[in-house]
Amino acid sequence: MTLKFYNSLTRKKEAFAPIHEGHVNMYVCGPTVYDHPHIGHAKSYVSFDVIVRYLRYLGYKVRYVQNITDVGHLTDNADTGEDKILKRAQRERLEPAELVEIYTRSYFEDMDALNNVRPNISPRAKAHIPEQIELVERLIEKGYAYVSNSSVYFDVNKFKEYGKLSGRKQEELEAGARIEINPEKKNPSDFALWKKAEPAHIMRWNSPWGEGFPGWHLECSAMSMKYLGQTLDIHGGGLENTFPHHECEIAQSEAATDLPFVRYWIHNNMVTVNGQKMGKSLGNFITLKDAFKKYHPLTIRFFILTTHYRSPLDFSDEALDAANRGLERLHNTITNLRERLHQTKEGSTSGDIYEKLEHYKKTFLEAMDEDINTPSAIAVLFDLSKEVNSLLNSSQAINKKCLEDIDKLYQELGGDILGIIEPKPKPLATTFSFGWQVEDKTPDDIMKVLIDTRNELRKTKQWQLSDFIRNKLSEIGITLDDKSDGTTWKKIK
C-alpha cells in the first residue's frame, strides 16, 4: 500500500515519498486575520488536517506550518487599492495589531472546535519582515527583481518557468484585459515584492528601499523556507490561490534558491452555498460561529469529509441535516459499543470477527492511500458499523478484549485519522451564573430518577404516564431509548 497524492504541479496522482525518510515538511497557506473564519476556511483546514493526521498515522514525523497573515494586502493585483486589514481596523476603530489579535484568536477557537490539530508553527507575517526583506534583497542581487519608485517588483520575464503550476503562458497573461497597467512595472504581470508606503498607510516598515510593506506573495516563501528548508515536501492551499499566489511563490523561491520549491502541490476545492460561489467580496459567506449555532462542529467536519477534498462542497441545510443523521448513526454504534464494554466481563469470543476487522481496516487505509479519499473511507466506517451493530444485537458471545479492540479500531480510523470520533464522551457540564463551566453529575442523577420512575410505571403497564414523560423530555431535546438491558438517554443538540 502506497500513499498517493494528486500533485497539481504534474497534474497526476503520484506516490508520496518525502525528501528525508520518515519526515514530512508541510506548509499550508493560512488565513488573513481580518474577520471571523467562515466555512471555506473549515473545508480547507479540515482537509489538510486529515492529511497531516494520516501522514502521522503512517508514522511520518510531520512539521506542519501554517502562516497567519497579519499584514494587510492590497485589494487589487495591480498593486493599488486598499489594505483589507487597515480598512477593517479603521471601521472598527481599532489598532491594526488589536484587530489582528482578535481574529487570530477567533481563528484558533474555531479550528479547535472543528477538532483540527494545531500546526506546529503558526508564523505571523508581521514578525518575519526581516526574512522577507532579505529574500527581496537576494532576488535583486540575482537580477530577478528591480526597484522602481521605492517599490520592488519581480521581473517575470527573467523566470522562464513562470506559469508552470497554473498552466498559463506569458503572452496570454499579458493579453488579459483585467491587468491594469502600472507604469512602475516593466511588464504588466510583474508582481510586487515590496511596496512603498504612501503617507496614509499605517502599517509600514523600514527597508533598504524606504518605508513600505511586503507584497502579498512574499511571506509564504520567506516563512516556509525559514522553517521547512528550501524545498518543501508538501505545500497546500486553496484552488483559487493557484494563480497568482502560488505561481508567484514558486517564482520568488526558485529564483532565490535555484532549487525546486515544492515537491507536492496540493489544492483543495471551494465551498459553494446553495450552489453559489462563496466569496469574501460577494459577502455571502457563512461564518463558523454562525454555523456552530445550528450544527455541531463535528457535524460540519464530518460533512466536509463526505466530499473529496478536490471536489467542490455545496453547503445547504438539507445536506447538513443529512450529514448530522449520518454521523449520529456512527456515534450510536460507538455509544452502544462502549455501553456493552462497560458491562462485559472477561470471557470468550466466538466467530471470525478479527478477520472482519482486519478487512475493514485494510479497506479504509486503501481509500486513504488513494489521494485521501475520505468519502470512501467513511463508507467503510458505515460498513464496519453495520457489522458491529449486528454483532452487538446478536446472541454471539463477545469478550471484553474483543470489544476493546473494536473500540480501538474506531479510535484509530474515526478518531486519530478522521477526527470525527471523540475519544471519550465529554463530561456533562453545567454553566453557573458566574460563567464557569463545571463538571456536574446532577443532570445524570436527575435523569436516573426520571428513568427509574418511568420504568416503574412501565412495569405496571401505565403506558400513558410513561409516554408522557418520554414525550415531555423529547420536547426539550432529550431522547430516551428503551433497550433490552435498560434505558439510556441522550441530549440532541
Added chain:
RNA sequence: GGCGGCUUCGCCAAGUGGACUAAGGCCACGGUUUGCAAAACCGUUAUCCUGGGUUCGAAUCCCAGAGCCGCCUCCA
C-alpha cells in the same frame, strides 16, 4: 477572450477501461425487534447529461453538443 474542472438513484456522494447486474449516507416504502417508540437489523430503489467513436469489454478513453462551475482583482 484565455486556462481548468464538473454533469452518477428523489437528495448528497464514491468509483476514471473488466469482480459495476455502480460503494456509502440521507429520504421513502415493506419487514424483524419494541407495550408503543427510538436505536438497530433485513429487504426494495440508478446503466452513469446527449449523440457519435475506439475496444472483446466504457460511467471510466476519444470527438462533437448541451448545461453548470472555478481561475485569469481580493478570497481557504
